[in-house]
Amino acid sequence: MIDITGTLDPAAKTPSGKRISLHKQLVDRLRDAILSGRLPSGATMTSSRALADELGISRNTVVLAYEHLAAEGYVIADQNGTRVADLTAWTENLNPDVAIEEKSNRIVDQRVEIADVSSRSVPSTDLLTPGIPSLSDFPLTSWRRSLERAVKQLNRHSLVNKDPLGEKQLRKAIAQHLNISRGVQCNADQIFITEGAQQALELCILLMTNPGDTVWVEDPCYYGVKSAFSSKELKILSIPVDKEGLIIPYELWATNLPKIIFTSPAHQYPTGAVLSVSRRLELLNQARKSGSWVIEDDYDADFRHFGSPIASMQGLSKCSPVFYIGSFSKSMYPTLRIGFMVIPERLKNEASLALSNLLKCSNQIQQMALADFIISGEFGRHLGRMRRVYRERQKVLRSSISQFFPESWILGGSAGMHLTLTLPVNFDDHSIAVKANSLGIGVLALSTFYSNRKPTDCGLVIGYGNTQKDSIPKAVSTLAELIKATPR
Numbered sequence: 001m002i003d004i005t006g007t008l009d010p011a012a013k014t015p016s017g018k019r020i021s022l023h024k025q026l027v028d029r030l031r032d033a034i035l036s037g038r039l040p041s042g043a044t045m046t047s048s049r050a051l052a053d054e055l056g057i058s059r060n061t062v063v064l065a066y067e068h069l070a071a072e073g074y075v076i077a078d079q080n081g082t083r084v085a086d087l088t089a090w091t092e093n094l095n096p097d098v099a100i101e102e103k104s105n106r107i108v109d110q111r112v113e114i115a116d117v118s119s120r121s122v123p124s125t126d127l128l129t130p131g132i133p134s135l136s137d138f139p140l141t142s143w144r145r146s147l148e149r150a151v152k153q154l155n156r157h158s159l160v161n162k163d164p165l166g167e168k169q170l171r172k173a174i175a176q177h178l179n180i181s182r183g184v185q186c187n188a189d190q191i192f193i194t195e196g197a198q199q200a201l202e203l204c205i206l207l208m209t210n211p212g213d214t215v216w217v218e219d220p221c222y223y224g225v226k227s228a229f230s231s232k233e234l235k236i237l238s239i240p241v242d243k244e245g246l247i248i249p250y251e252l253w254a255t256n257l258p259k260i261i262f263t264s265p266a267h268q269y270p271t272g273a274v275l276s277v278s279r280r281l282e283l284l285n286q287a288r289k290s291g292s293w294v295i296e297d298d299y300d301a302d303f304r305h306f307g308s309p310i311a312s313m314q315g316l317s318k319c320s321p322v323f324y325i326g327s328f329s330k331s332m333y334p335t336l337r338i339g340f341m342v343i344p345e346r347l348k349n350e351a352s353l354a355l356s357n358l359l360k361c362s363n364q365i366q367q368m369a370l371a372d373f374i375i376s377g378e379f380g381r382h383l384g385r386m387r388r389v390y391r392e393r394q395k396v397l398r399s400s401i402s403q404f405f406p407e408s409w410i411l412g413g414s415a416g417m418h419l420t421l422t423l424p425v426n427f428d429d430h431s432i433a434v435k436a437n438s439l440g441i442g443v444l445a446l447s448t449f450y451s452n453r454k455p456t457d458c459g460l461v462i463g464y465g466n467t468q469k470d471s472i473p474k475a476v477s478t479l480a481e482l483i484k485a486t487p488r
Contacts, residue, residue: 008055014180022057024308026065028183031311034074034084045075045082068307071414073244073276087278127475128397129442130270130418130463133330137389142378143332143369150368164359165352166193166340170371174340177374181308182301183315184324186342192355193340195362197297197327198224200341203358204295204323205232205260207351213259218246220449220457222269225262225297234259238451241268245275246283253286261287261294266301266310270420270449270461272412280313287321298326300416302383305391310415314342328370330417330465331383338363338370390417393464393472400473401462404480409459417465420446427458428486435482436460441475 008029012020033039045051048066052059066082069075076085125132165171171191178184194200201224209215211233217225219238229236237256240247246263261283265275275283287294296313304310314322327339343351373379397419401410411420423429429445436443446459460479464472 008057014176018180020180022061023064023068026055026057026061027068027308030065030069031072031074034069034087035316039084041084041086043084045084047081064307071274071307072310073274073278073280085278087281125466126437126440126442127467127471128462128464128479129466130444130461131330132463132466133333133417134386134389134466135333136466136468137386138333139378139382142382143373146369146372146376146378147365149372150365153368154365158364162364164356166191166359167364167367167371169375170338170367171340173371173374177379178312178324178342182298183311184342185315185318185320186324186345190343190345190348191340192343192351192359193338193367194327194359195337196329196339197299197325198228198339200325200327200339201225201228201262201295201297203355204293204325204341205229205234206358207347207354208293208323209234209259214256216248216252216256216258216261217451218263218268219451220270220446221262221264221451222299222449226451229262236451240452241271241273243271243273245273245279248279248283248286253290257290258292261292262297263294263313264297264299265313267299267304267412267415269299269416270412270418270444270446272414272416272418272420274310274414275313280316284313284317284320284322288319292321294320294322296322296324298324300330301326302331303387303390303417304415305387305394306414318345320344331379331386332370336366336370338366390465393467393469394419396469396472397462397464397476400476404476404483411459418461418463420459420461422446422459423483424458424488425455427483427488429458429460432479432482432486433460436479439478441478443479 008022008025010022012025014020030039039045045066046054048059048062052062055062066075066077070077070082074085074087075082168188170193171188174191175186175188178186192200192203194203205228209232212235214235214237215229216237216239217229218241220241237252237258245265245268263275263283265280267274283294286292294313298312301309312324314320314324321344323344324342325339328336329339394413398410398413401419401421405421409422411422413419423446429447433443433445442463444461446461447453447457449461450457462479467475
């Protein structure tokens with residue numbers, strides 16, 4: 001039997017009083033048992049029925065926990081059963097009491113003088129546009145109530161002398177949300193509020209790099225990442241991605257040591273890949289040894305369609321060399337320019353001093369309202385509803401695409417608000433996207449996301465967040481006609 005010590009507690013709650021599900025308790029215990037070595041690599045997991053009987057819980061809870069661990073890469077499920085993945089090479093170095101080795105002569109870049117925030121365009125409302133949430137399903141009435149309560153809290157003192165790093169209540173609410181839903185290890189003092197994830201990324205770069213430093217960036221990746229790194233006189237190495245996320249050759253650590261590694265491990269954009277736990281642990285250990293820093297982008301990670309959201313890489317170790325960034329533009333609405341960055345514990349004081357002159361606590365009313373929205377439970381309920389909506393739309397989109405193209409051409413689908421349709425070698429995906437856009441279908445050309453494009457890197461990034469499911473089949477049929485009419 002699996003040794004996870006003690007029964008699960010149906011009444012377990014967080015310090016704030018929120019119930020902790022049996023599923024989450026089981027996932028956390030099994031994950032800890034694997035990382036600590038109590039469940040060694042290669043060990044066969046107890047059958048779901050036997051473990052359910054042992055713990056006095058439903059078999060479905062165990063099945064869901066095993067599926068979640070398989071999605072994260074902790075276990076492998078095949079016709080021979082479920083067994084622990086081989087993580088020995090990395091877990092033996094995961095000592096949370098060991099401080100990150102300091103090899104950088106400067107922790108915070110002295111060039112920090114201004115915040116260069118990229119201009120942002122108004123999002124498209126075309127059908128199948130990636131990255132746009134379902135605006136018709138946003139709980140506007142509840143959000144207005146939070147805004148009204150925020151306005152009522154205003155007084156003359158609150159109009160000035162605000163904490164430039166963000167509203168304290170919002171920082172506390174985000175820290176609690178990330179801890180519960182993503183496994184992020186942080187407190188409110190490590191949370192800095194920004195004007196979106198793009199500014200959070202740019203501030204991380206300003207803090208941690210000097211001109212000429214080497215950075216590693218996922219390839220493909222979204223435009224904002226390329227823009228942020230390209231504007232800072234950095235040497236950019238594009239690292240390829242497969243179905244398990246970043247593929248980092250071991251020798252690269254010796255020949256091109258990075259100052260920063262950028263990754264979106266829970267849901268890579270645009271491929272939808274999930275960085276496997278073995279690669280996560282390898283990345284953390286190599287970064288720690290090399291004095292490098294990881295920027296973990298929490299892209300679309302709230303919307304996982306099967307089981308709970310994938311746990312953060314940052315939370316794998318107390319001393320992880322990770323800056324964790326995210327925003328509310330996908331989980332709430334695009335014009336809510338509120339993002340956040342989670343600063344490593346040992347850097348928070350230096351970073352606070354450096355960023356206090358850059359961050360001015362803008363969007364104060366919206367920050368106060370968002371804190372109320374999260375604390376009241378409305379945010380959690382909204383996420384739950386949207387997961388169900390997006391799960392249904394993803395099924396319809398996948399089914400519609402499969403009527404015209406092989407299932408093997410479709411990437412992603414386990415999370416987020418888009419699928420990627422790959423196309424044959426040297427296909428002109430750009431011209432297809434342009435023609436589709438002219439017809440009110442907002443798909444994007446996959447090739448434009450690559451820095452080191454190969455002939456095979458062709459396809460379309462197809463969103464479903466803000467497209468009603470009844471409109472999806474016809475839009476896909478139009479796309480199929482455009483693809484069929486495109487010469488190769």
